[in-house]
Each structure stands twice: as structure tokens, then as C-alpha cells.
Amino acid sequence: MHIVVCIKQVPDSAQIRVHPVTNTIMRQGVPAIVNPYDLFALEEALRLKDQFGGKVTVICMGPPQAEDALKKCIAFGADDAVLVTDRSFAGADTLATSYALAAAIRQLGREQQVDIVFTGKQTIDGDTAQVGPGIAKRLGLQLLTYVSRIAELDIESARITVERRAEGGVQVLKTAMPCLITMLEGTNEMRFAPLENMIHAARYPVRRWSKEAAGIEDLTKIGLKGSPTVVSKVFGPTPRAEKALMQSVDDASPRDVALNVIQKIFTQHPTLERDILAKATV
Amino acid sequence: MSEAEAKKPAARGGRNLELPEHLKAYKGVWVFIEHDRGAAHPVSWELLGEGRKLADTLGVSLCGVIMGGPDEPLDAIANEAYTFGAETCYIVRDPVLKGYRNEPFTKGMTDLVNKYQPEIVLLGATTMGRDLAGSVATTLATGLTADCTELRIDPATRALAATRPTFGGSLLCTIMTLAYRPQMATVRPRVMQMPDADPARSGRIVEDSLGMIETDIVTKLLDFIADQNSNQVNLAYADIIVSGGKGLKSPDNFKLVWDLARVLGAEVGATRPVVQSGWVEAERQVGQTGKTVRPKLYIAAGISGAIQHRVGMEGADVIVAINTDPNAPIFDFAHHGIVGNAMQVLPVLTETFREHIAMRSRKAA
Numbered sequence: 247m248h249i250v251v252c253i254k255q256v257p258d259s260a261q262i263r264v265h266p267v268t269n270t271i272m273r274q275g276v277p278a279i280v281n282p283y284d285l286f287a288l289e290e291a292l293r294l295k296d297q298f299g300g301k302v303t304v305i306c307m308g309p310p311q312a313e314d315a316l317k318k319c320i321a322f323g324a325d326d327a328v329l330v331t332d333r334s335f336a337g338a339d340t341l342a343t344s345y346a347l348a349a350a351i352r353q354l355g356r357e358q359q360v361d362i363v364f365t366g367k368q369t370i371d372g373d374t375a376q377v378g379p380g381i382a383k384r385l386g387l388q389l390l391t392y393v394s395r396i397a398e399l400d401i402e403s404a405r406i407t408v409e410r411r412a413e414g415g416v417q418v419l420k421t422a423m424p425c426l427i428t429m430l431e432g433t434n435e436m437r438f439a440p441l442e443n444m445i446h447a448a449r450y451p452v453r454r455w456s457k458e459a460a461g462i463e464d465l466t467k468i469g470l471k472g473s474p475t476v477v478s479k480v481f482g483p484t485p486r487a488e489k490a491l492m493q494s495v496d497d498a499s500p501r502d503v504a505l506n507v508i509q510k511i512f513t514q515h516p517t518l519e520r521d522i523l524a525k526a527t528v
Numbered sequence: 529m530s531e532a533e534a535k536k537p538a539a540r541g542g543r544n545l546e547l548p549e550h551l552k553a554y555k556g557v558w559v560f561i562e563h564d565r566g567a568a569h570p571v572s573w574e575l576l577g578e579g580r581k582l583a584d585t586l587g588v589s590l591c592g593v594i595m596g597g598p599d600e601p602l603d604a605i606a607n608e609a610y611t612f613g614a615e616t617c618y619i620v621r622d623p624v625l626k627g628y629r630n631e632p633f634t635k636g637m638t639d640l641v642n643k644y645q646p647e648i649v650l651l652g653a654t655t656m657g658r659d660l661a662g663s664v665a666t667t668l669a670t671g672l673t674a675d676c677t678e679l680r681i682d683p684a685t686r687a688l689a690a691t692r693p694t695f696g697g698s699l700l701c702t703i704m705t706l707a708y709r710p711q712m713a714t715v716r717p718r719v720m721q722m723p724d725a726d727p728a729r730s731g732r733i734v735e736d737s738l739g740m741i742e743t744d745i746v747t748k749l750l751d752f753i754a755d756q757n758s759n760q761v762n763l764a765y766a767d768i769i770v771s772g773g774k775g776l777k778s779p780d781n782f783k784l785v786w787d788l789a790r791v792l793g794a795e796v797g798a799t800r801p802v803v804q805s806g807w808v809e810a811e812r813q814v815g816q817t818g819k820t821v822r823p824k825l826y827i828a829a830g831i832s833g834a835i836q837h838r839v840g841m842e843g844a845d846v847i848v849a850i851n852t853d854p855n856a857p858i859f860d861f862a863h864h865g866i867v868g869n870a871m872q873v874l875p876v877l878t879e880t881f882r883e884h885i886a887m888r889s890r891k892a893a
Contacts, residue, residue, distance in 0.1 A: 375658050412752070419748065473671075474705050481700055492866075494867040495866070526792075526889065
């Protein structure tokens with residue numbers, strides 16, 4: 247089997263702060279990490295490799311420093327890593343990104359036929375969940391999003407059965423490989439990278455592909471030029487005008503505080519009191 | 529970026545920001561009406577409400593798109609769509625459209641768009657909507673903006689200005705698709721207000737055929753396993769939510785959240801760290817990567833109020849926050865703040881609510 251996993255290096259958005267005056271992202275000191283959702287995809291790919299044999303290639307479109315993210319994936323057990331990097335990719339939205347990645351994966355397929363492409367559910371910086379479906383469409387791969395479990399895989403018939411999270415339940419879908427799977431979080435537990443893996447990864451020569459090496463032909467489809475969406479404004483969330491009406495259990499008993507809050511709420515929102523009385527299970 | 533610069537997007541990178549002549553014929557606002565087992569997903573109505581405003585601003589029509597099997601109540605769903613403001617419903621009825629699959633739904637949607645040329649297409653940011661939107665936008669090679677929290681028409685260009693959070697909610701950005709059509713956007717359930725229904729409204733149906741047969745379609749839907757009723761969490765549409773964060777220190781203490789919820793007839797929510805620690809199931813996560821909620825009352829216990837959580841619940845009518853830290857960000861946007869230990873305050877709140885309800889029920893009786 248040849249499995250390709252798309253990853254992205256992202257700033258740890260949980261640690262991102264916005265400069266209160268300039269409304270720009272303060273990136274200094276914010277660590278760059280492998281997009282956490284991608285790790286579930288990588289772990290699933292590695293499990294399939296454990297079970298069926300074959301090769302896992304991780305691929306990333308990004309700036310030169312994204313090589314670190316790819317090396318982390320090698321440490322976890324990926325066999326090969328390709329960084330698709332070119333100045334002309336700058337400013338790419340999801341349409342331009344899926345174009346570049348699809349071309350690169352097609353190129354990987356020329357080296358060794360690809361059976362499954364994995365991506366994570368979404369990134370923690372862009373949060374769109376659009377690149378996976380975009381790659382699938384461009385490569386003519388069957389698309390399976392929000393997959394919670396791979397139930398069955400038959401290499402000979404090239405058939406795969408998955409469980410997919412839908413509203414109110416789970417779909418069981420069976421399709422043909424090659425296919426593209428976006429993996430849900432919490433579906434598996436990432437393995438440990440043993441020390442010798444980490445040493446191997448640190449020395450691993452990550453392949454670098456410029457746009458030519460990645461087989462990208464139409465330059466109007468990459469970077470800013472290939473992006474239909476335009477960011478017209480970036481701003482921080484507006485702070486609310488009034489702060490909360492505060493009380494402390496240091497100043498009054500918890501019971502008095504509770505009575506006070508309840509009284510205030512029900513006086514201002516009588517319909518809310520009615521709703522609660524209607525539902526009450528005392 | 530100054531206000532003046534923000535008004536007209538800079539033409540950088542040599543790309544076209546003017547709408548080509550042939551795309552000016554694209555008119556109309558469409559909403560993809562998502563449905564499952566006979567009922568429309570309420571996000572579809574929220575989108576019709578928002579779509580109506582956009583259509584009115586542009587002076588164009590608002591239409592629904594409904595795709596499904598011949599034995600599904602698509603006409604009834606269309607009738608309901610009219611009450612929320614749709615004028616026309618495009619219906620594609622075919623056995624292969626029973627149950628969502630990417631391939632036939634993408635074909636149905638893109639064929640309709642190519643034929644009838646809407647300028648704006650809106651979908652709910654559910655698993656179905658995001659799956660479909662990504663495929664359709666790529667097929668049509670157009671712009672798609674995900675998880676929008678605000679939709680407006682930019683007066684200068686008549687284009688859709690879609691605002692959405694990025695970097696986990698730390699920043700907001702406004703995105704426009706200026707030189708391509710249709711302009712596509714997804715919106716999460718509960719972000720937009722549920723509009724009022726006008727039962728007097730009616731509309732017309734336009735039927736189109738899919739042009740695909742089952743043997744054309746590679747992916748087969750073998751089964752649908754519905755969530756167990758006991759596990760079913762209807763957080764997004766709950767009116768009252770009691771939510772707990774890591775400030776509760778342990779899963780045992782989280783029981784106090786459940787106690788208060790029981791007395792209030794409320795749903796239970798949680799922050800991402802709590803879900804990641806396994807204290808409650810993932811369906812209870814409120815926030816940027818969890819559910820967006822719009823309850824009448826949201827009680828946040830031991831929650832700091834980080835932006836990733838805030839964006840999921842700041843639309844609540846009344847927010848009560850309990851935290852030991854008087855400087856916790858949650859007090860910046862809560863309505864009522866209690867500085868204290870949630871482990872101490874929650875049981876007292878539970879008891880006080882219980883007494884108050886009992887007393888008011890006796891009075892009413």
C-alpha cells in the first residue's frame with residue numbers, strides 16, 4: 247500500500263494573542279506545531295501500514311520551516327516526507343492550496359501508485375476543512391469526510407468500508423480505493439516516537455519540491471493569483487461595552503449571592519423564569 | 529489596515545478583482561436545505577432568514593435547493609421553506625439521492641448552479657454542508673468561505689462580505705469573492721437567528737433531474753446507525769445550558785454541573801480541555817471547534833472564558849459565570865459574575881433554584 251498523509255505546520259492557535267492596538271497576530275514565541283488534527287490522520291495511516299504493509303509518505307505545502315513538522319511525522323513512523331515549497335504559493339487560499347497539493351500527490355503517484363490520501367479534519371489556523379475535499383475532487387478520488395473508523399479494507403478488491411459522522415448518527419459507507427479520507431479527532435491514540443526514530447528523523451533528508459518538481463503546470467492556479475477569496479479586513483473581536491455585574495462570596499454568603507443573582511435574572515427575564523418553571527423537575 | 533484601505537481590497541499579486549462581464553448575469557441568493565429522515569435541519573431556516581436580508585439588499589430572489597429520494601417529503605420541506613422566505617425551491621428528486629453521498633449531491637448542486645446561475649450560495653456548516661460545499665466550490669472553481677459569523681452585502685461592489693473567525697477565534701476576518709461566481713459560504717447552526725415563520729407565504733417548485741444512476745456511483749451507503757436516544761445531546765438548540773470547565777478540577781466535581789442542570793431542565797456543556805480529559809462526551813463541547821449555542825441562559829462554572837470557548841456561547845441571552853479569578857476573561861462578556869469556588873457555589877445555586885422553583889410552583893398551583 248502507498249498512503250499519503252497531508253499535513254500542515256501551524257502556529258499553536260491556543261497560544262495566539264492579538265496585539266490590542268494593531269490587531270495583528272503576535273507570533274513571537276508562539277510555537278509552530280503539526281496541525282493537531284493531522285496527527286489522527288497520520289496515526290490511522292501508520293496503523294494501516296502496520297496491518298497491511300507498504301509505505302506512508304507525508305506531504306506538506308509550506309515555507310521552508312515546515313520541514314520541522316514533516317520531520318516530526320518521520321519520527322512517528324512515516325517512511326518519506328516531501329515539502330512542496332515555492333515563493334509563488336504565498337497567499338494561497340484553499341482552492342489554490344488544493345491545486346498545488348493535488349499536483350504534488352499526482353506526482354507522488356507517478357513514483358508509486360497511491361491507495362489512500364489522508365488529511366485531518368481541518369487546521370487550527372484556517373479552520374475551513376476545505377482542502378481535503380478540494381484535493382479529492384481534483385484527483386478524482388472518492389471523498390470520505392469526518393471518518394470516525396475504518397471498518398474494513400480489502401486490498402485485492404481495492405475496497406474500503408468506513409464509518410462517517412453525520413448529524414444524528416453514523417453512516418456506514420463502502421467505496422473503492424484510491425480514496426481521500428478526512429479523519430475525525432479522538433479516533434485513535436498517537437503512538438510514541440522512540441528515541442531511535444527521533445534521531446533518524448532529525449537526520450532525515452526531507453525532499454523539497456519547487457512548483458516544477460511538483461508537476462504544477464498552470465501558474466495562474468497557485469498562490470494569490472489562483473485564489474478567488476480575498477481578505478478585505480482583519481480585526482480583533484469587539485470587547486463588550488458593559489462588564490458583568492460582579493459579586494464575591496468573600497463579601498456575602500454564597501446563599502445570598504445565589505439569591506441575588508437569581509432574583510436579578512428573573513426580574514429582567516420573566517419569560518426565562520416561566521420556561522424554567524415549565525421544565526422543572528424538582 | 530486603516531478604514532480607508534479596508535474599503536476597497538488592494539489589487540495585489542496581479543490578480544483580478546473585477547467581476548468579469550459574463551458573470552454579472554449571476555443573480556439570486558440560494559440556500560441548500562439540508563434534511564434527514566423527513567425533517568429539515570433548522571440551520572436551513574436560519575440561513576433562509578439571513579438569505580432573505582441579503583436578497584432584499586440586492587433586490588434579487590431567494591431560493592431553496594432540496595435534493596432527496598422520491599419517497600422523502602421534499603414538497604413538504606419546500607412548503608416550510610416558503611414560510612421562512614424562499615420564493616422558489618429547486619428540487620432534484622432521485623432514488624440515488626436518498627441518504628447523503630458526496631458524488632450525486634455534488635453533481636446535483638453543480639448542475640443546478642451552472643443552469644440557473646445564482647450569485648450567492650449558502651450552506652449550513654454541518655458535516656454534510658462542509659463536505660458538499662468543498663466539493664462544489666472546487667468543481668465550480670469559485671470562492672468558499674467557511675463558518676461565517678456575519679454576512680453582509682458590500683455596497684461598493686454588491687459582493688458578499690463574509691466575516692469569520694481564524695486562529696481559533698483570536699481574530700476575525702472579512703472575506704469576499706470578487707471575480708468569481710457563485711460566492712459560496714457556510715454558516716454554523718445557531719450562529720444566525722432563527723427567523724419567524726409566515727404561514728401565509730407560498731412559492732413555486734422547479735424540478736430538475738439528476739442524470740445519474742446507481743451504477744454510476746462508486747460509494748455505497750450501507751447503513752445509518754442513529755445515535756441512541758439516551759446519548760442524544762441536543763446542545764445546539766438547548767434553551768438553558770450549564771457548562772463546566774477545568775476550574776472544577778476533577779470529573780467528580782463535574783457532577784455538580786449535572787445536578788444544577790437537572791434542577792433547571794438544562795443541557796450540560798463543557799469546554800474543550802474538559803472533553804479532551806474525557807470527563808464528558810465530545811458532543812457536549814461548546815466553542816470554536818465544538819458547538820455554537822444560543823441559549824436563553826448559560827451558566828459557566830470554572831471556565832476561564834478563552835476566545836475559543838467564547839465564540840461558541842457569547843450569543844446567549846444571559847450569561848452567569850463562576851470563577852475564583854476576578855480577572856478571568858469570562859467576566860468581560862458575562863452578564864452576571866460570581867467570584868468564588870464553583871465547587872462551593874454550584875450546590876448552593878442548585879439548592880436556591882430548587883427552592884425558588886418549588887415556591888413559585890406552589891404559588892401558581
